[in-house]
Each structure stands twice: as structure tokens, then as C-alpha cells.
Amino acid sequence: MAAYYDINPRFYVAVDCIIFGFNQKGLSLLLLKRDMDPGRGEWSLMGGFVQRDESVDDAAKRVLKQLTGLTQVYMEQAGTFGEINRDPGERVISVAYYALINIDEYDKESVKKHNAYWVEINSVPELVFDHSQMVKQARELMRKKASCEPISFNLLPKLFTLTQLQNLYEAIYGKPIDKRNFRKKVADMDFIEKTDMIDKTGSKRGAYLYQFNHTAYGKDSKFKL
Amino acid sequence: MAAYYDINPRFYVAVDCIIFGFNQKGLSLLLLKRDMDPGRGEWSLMGGFVQRDESVDDAAKRVLKQLTGLTQVYMEQAGTFGEINRDPGERVISVAYYALINIDEYDKESVKKHNAYWVEINSVPELVFDHSQMVKQARELMRKKASCEPISFNLLPKLFTLTQLQNLYEAIYGKPIDKRNFRKKVADMDFIEKTDMIDKTGSKRGAYLYQFNHTAYGKDSKFKL
DNA sequence: TCAAAAGTGTTAATAGTACACCCATGA
DNA sequence: TCATGGGTGTACTATTAACACTTTTGA
Numbered sequence: 001m002a003a004y005y006d007i008n009p010r011f012y013v014a015v016d017c018i019i020f021g022f023n024q025k026g027l028s029l030l031l032l033k034r035d036m037d038p039g040r041g042e043w044s045l046m047g048g049f050v051q052r053d054e055s056v057d058d059a060a061k062r063v064l065k066q067l068t069g070l071t072q073v074y075m076e077q078a079g080t081f082g083e084i085n086r087d088p089g090e091r092v093i094s095v096a097y098y099a100l101i102n103i104d105e106y107d108k109e110s111v112k113k114h115n116a117y118w119v120e121i122n123s124v125p126e127l128v129f130d131h132s133q134m135v136k137q138a139r140e141l142m143r144k145k146a147s148c149e150p151i152s153f154n155l156l157p158k159l160f161t162l163t164q165l166q167n168l169y170e171a172i173y174g175k176p177i178d179k180r181n182f183r184k185k186v187a188d189m190d191f192i193e194k195t196d197m198i199d200k201t202g203s204k205r206g207a208y209l210y211q212f213n214h215t216a217y218g219k220d221s222k223f224k225l
Numbered sequence: 226m227a228a229y230y231d232i233n234p235r236f237y238v239a240v241d242c243i244i245f246g247f248n249q250k251g252l253s254l255l256l257l258k259r260d261m262d263p264g265r266g267e268w269s270l271m272g273g274f275v276q277r278d279e280s281v282d283d284a285a286k287r288v289l290k291q292l293t294g295l296t297q298v299y300m301e302q303a304g305t306f307g308e309i310n311r312d313p314g315e316r317v318i319s320v321a322y323y324a325l326i327n328i329d330e331y332d333k334e335s336v337k338k339h340n341a342y343w344v345e346i347n348s349v350p351e352l353v354f355d356h357s358q359m360v361k362q363a364r365e366l367m368r369k370k371a372s373c374e375p376i377s378f379n380l381l382p383k384l385f386t387l388t389q390l391q392n393l394y395e396a397i398y399g400k401p402i403d404k405r406n407f408r409k410k411v412a413d414m415d416f417i418e419k420t421d422m423i424d425k426t427g428s429k430r431g432a433y434l435y436q437f438n439h440t441a442y443g444k445d446s447k448f449k450l
Numbered sequence: 451t452c453a454a455a456a457g458t459g460t461t462a463a464t465a466g467t468a469c470a471c472c473c474a475t476g477a
Numbered sequence: 478t479c480a481t482g483g484g485t486g487t488a489c490t491a492t493t494a495a496c497a498c499t500t501t502t503g504a
Contacts, residue, residue: 005315008274010235013318049233056307056318080305080320082281090230093238093281095305181467203482204475428455430501
């Protein structure tokens with residue numbers, strides 16, 4: 001039975017992370033300026049190799065934690081990239097994941113140490129290997145998912161204003177949204193709760209803070225933004 | 226630089242195919258009754274190991290061709306499965322693909338030789354390893370994609386009746402669809418063309434045959450069924 | 451003649467889109 | 478006092494959903 005497996009080749013398997021963050025300026029990706037070969041000096045995604053003692057999903061979590069210090073992050077597979085020469089150094093099969101993190105909560109020391117920077121999503125330079133393609137694919141998947149499932153809240157602080165939420169969706173879709181229509185939809189979703197707290201950092205008048213209630217959101221809930 | 230790679234382990238990488246077919250009775254999957262270990266006697270997806278001289282996508286195409294004799298088949302990744310013990314025999318990382326084929330056009334000899342059978346999708350037994358999970362995931366992805374992109378025509382003959390098309394969507398969604406509403410939508414899509422041919426096999430009266438016009442379908446076309 | 455599938459329109463409900471002004475506040 | 482972002486409602490359009498009968502023909 002051993003032969004059943006042994007006659008086949010084995011491959012390095014990597015994970016690469018498309019890390020989304022959101023701030024006033026819009027969506028950004030956390031990218032590395034590589035200080036090692038292959039691809040030295042070029043921009044790339046944060047990646048790493050799958051190890052024996054971890055699942056592929058766990059490898060992605062580990063790699064993300066390595067860079068950001070974060071655990072419990074929302075991640076989704078964005079596809080597996082297996083072209084023979086995608087990595088010029090060696091044959092590597094890579095599984096891409098996208099992660100949505102709160103841009104205010106991560107280990108800045110670690111990011112600095114890794115030579116990583118936030119890059120606005122519309123100014124992302126050409127990346128090494130097939131990483132640009134991974135980004136493109138991840139963006140599309142994220143957009144689709146964010147339109148019908150409440151994953152976008154992972155990019156916001158626990159308490160957020162409706163303007164922030166709208167800005168986020170404008171960044172995700174890359175186009176403006178009508179304020180009144182947007183707020184009407186939000187008002188129809190009971191699991192996006194208005195609090196009695198007010199944020200004064202964004203405006204003089206102040207805006208009500210809202211929160212996403214995970215418990216109130218059931219699988220029967222409708223979400224469409 | 227070699228060390229950059231060498232310190233990492235390598236893995237067997239497999240592909241597994243969720244092969245959809247459609248006939249009068251609805252959607253079916255082409256499944257193998259395994260005559261080899263591991264999992265002898267159990268039902269499984271058709272799979273195979275990625276080789277050095279092929280991309281992962283190409284491996285999936287090769288494996289599909291091996292079983293069905295078909296090339297040029299519509300295939301999509303359904304996800305990568307990388308749990309440590311998902312295959313009890315050895316650590317194998319598997320990339321799942323779903324394929325949509327015309328159930329009337331495949332190599333029946335080859336299928337017989339591989340001990341493969343069409344199983345109605347609602348009667349699929351428990352499968353080996355994590356294959357049941359792969360099927361579940363593939364079904365959901367396929368459903369979503371079929372609802373907004375014209376991939377379903379891969380499951381039909383070139384010429385089909387509207388009843389066939391409707392039955393197909395009822396099978397995909399697992400629920401009945403109103404005939405008049407369905408036909409109204411189809412009529413609005415110029416790239417689903419009525420021919421002057423009539424199919425008499427499905428009814429005494431006969432029904433017009435339609436065809437999907439790939440050329441007429443552009444990326445600006447709207448598709449929603 | 452009848453069983454079985456093909457074909458055909460209208461109405462109601464819902465969801466989506468377009469659009470402009472007043473409010474509260476700190477500088 | 479004024480610049481800035483916060484907040485609100487209505488009319489129109491498009492899409493979706495519900496619903497029943499006539500036609501054709503081979504057995």
C-alpha cells in the first residue's frame with residue numbers, strides 16, 4: 001500500500017495572505033518589501049510554507065499571526081495556485097487566503113520588523129510571482145462575499161458610524177453609494193444595532209455609533225449591502 | 226538560497242473531482258466504488274496525485290480525462306483540503322474541483338473499468354475521507370455560480386428544450402420554479418436562442434429546441450436564473 | 451378521447467434607485 | 478457665522494412572485 005503514495009512526487013506547499021485593512025483613506029493591503037531571494041526588493045504578499053504539524057488553514061493563521069500578532073482573524077481561501085513555474089526558485093504550490101483585520105489593532109513592531117507596509121488598494125504595485133493575480137481573485141471573492149454576508153465588520157472597530165460603514169462599502173465596490181438608500185437598508189437589519197454612544201472624532205456634530213450583533217444575526221437573516 | 230526551500234517539508238498533493246451530470250432524473254455525481262486501499266469498498270470521488278510535469282489545474286483535467294475520456298470540460302476549483310489526517314494513509318493535501326459534463330457524452334468503457342457509477346445527488350452515500358465535505362462545498366459554489374453565470378449549459382446537450390433547462394435549475398436549486406416566470410427570464414436573454422427544430426422525445430406535442438450562443442454572450446450580458 | 455407535456459399574460463408585492471434639504475457643532 | 482459631516486422621506490422604476498387555462502398529439 002505504501003507504493004500507492006510513494007510513486008508520486010511531493011511538493012512544497014505555501015500559503016500566501018492577502019491582508020485587507022480599512023481606514024479613512026479606504027481599503028489597503030499589508031504588503032512586504034522582500035529582503036530576501038527570490039524576488040528581493042520586490043513587493044509580495046506575506047507567505048510561508050506549510051509544515052508537517054499543521055493543517056493548511058492553520059499554516060495560514062500562523063503566517064498571519066507571525067506578521068500581525070493577531071489570532072482569531074476572519075480568513076477565507078481565495079484559491080490554490082499551482083502553475084509549474086509560478087515560483088522561479090522551486091516548484092511551490094500555494095494556497096491563497098484573504099484576511100480581514102481591523103487596521104488599528106495589530107503588532108506594529110512585528111510589521112516593521114518584517115518590512116511590511118500598508119498600501120492603498122488602488123495603488124498596489126506589481127507583485128512578485130503570481131501574487132497580483134491572487135490579489136485580484138481575492139478582491140473579487142471578498143466583494144461578492146461582503147455583499148451578501150456580514151464579513152465586512154471585521155474591517156471595522158466594534159463601534160462604528162454609518163458613515164464609516166458606507167465608506168467601507170464604497171471602497172469595496174469602488175463606487176459611490178447613495179447615503180439615504182444605504183441607511184434605509186441598514187435600518188432594516190436588526191442585527192446592526194444603534195447604540196446611544198456618539199463618536200465625535202469624525203465630525204463636530206458627532207455621529208451615533210453602531211455595532212454588529214453576532215447573536216442576533218442568524219442564518220435566516222437577510223444581508224445585502 | 227536553496228536553504229530557503231529545503232528546510233520545509235514537502236507533501237503529496239492530490240486533486241479530487243466532483244463530476245456533475247444531469248438527466249431526466251436530475252443531477253448526479255460520478256462516483257467510484259474504491260477497489261483499493263485506503264478506503265476499499267467505500268465510495269469516493271475520482272482523484273489522483275499531482276505530478277511534476279503538470280500544474281494543479283492540469284492534473285485535475287488529466288484525472289477527469291482518465292475517467293471520462295473528456296477534454297475541454299468546464300471545471301472550477303472548489304477549495305483545498307489540508308487537514309493533517311484527512312487521508313489516513315499518508316499526509317495528502319487535496320485540491321477539489323467540480324466539473325460539469327454532458328451525461329450522454331463520455332467514455333462508458335472507461336467509467337466501467339474504473340468501477341464508477343452515476344449516483345443521484347440526493348442519494349449520495351457517505352464518502353471516504355473528507356469527500357462528502359468537498360461535495361457539499363462544490364454544490365454550493367456551483368449553485369451560486371450557475372445562478373449568475375451561464376455555466377449550466379455544460380450539463381445539457383447543445384440543443385435543449387426549455388423544460389430541460391428548467392428541470393436542470395430546479396435540480397440545482399432543489400426547489401420548483403414557476404414555468405411562466407422562468408420562460409419570461411429566458412426570453413429576455415438574447416443569447417439563449419430558439420431554433421426552428423423540435424424535440425419529440427420528451428412529449429407527444431414536441432418542444433422547440435434552444436441553444437446557448439457563446440458569441441452573443443458578452444461580459445456585459447445579464448444572466449440570472 | 452384522454453393523458454401528458456408545451457406554451458402563454460396579467461397583476462400584486464417587493465426591492466432598488468434617484469434625488470435635496472435641514473441640523474448640530476467647533477473652530 | 479460658517480464649514481463640515483450627520484441625518485432624514487418620497488416618488489419612480491425594475492424585478493420578482495403568484496397564479497390557470499388552452500394547445501397539440503400519440504397511444
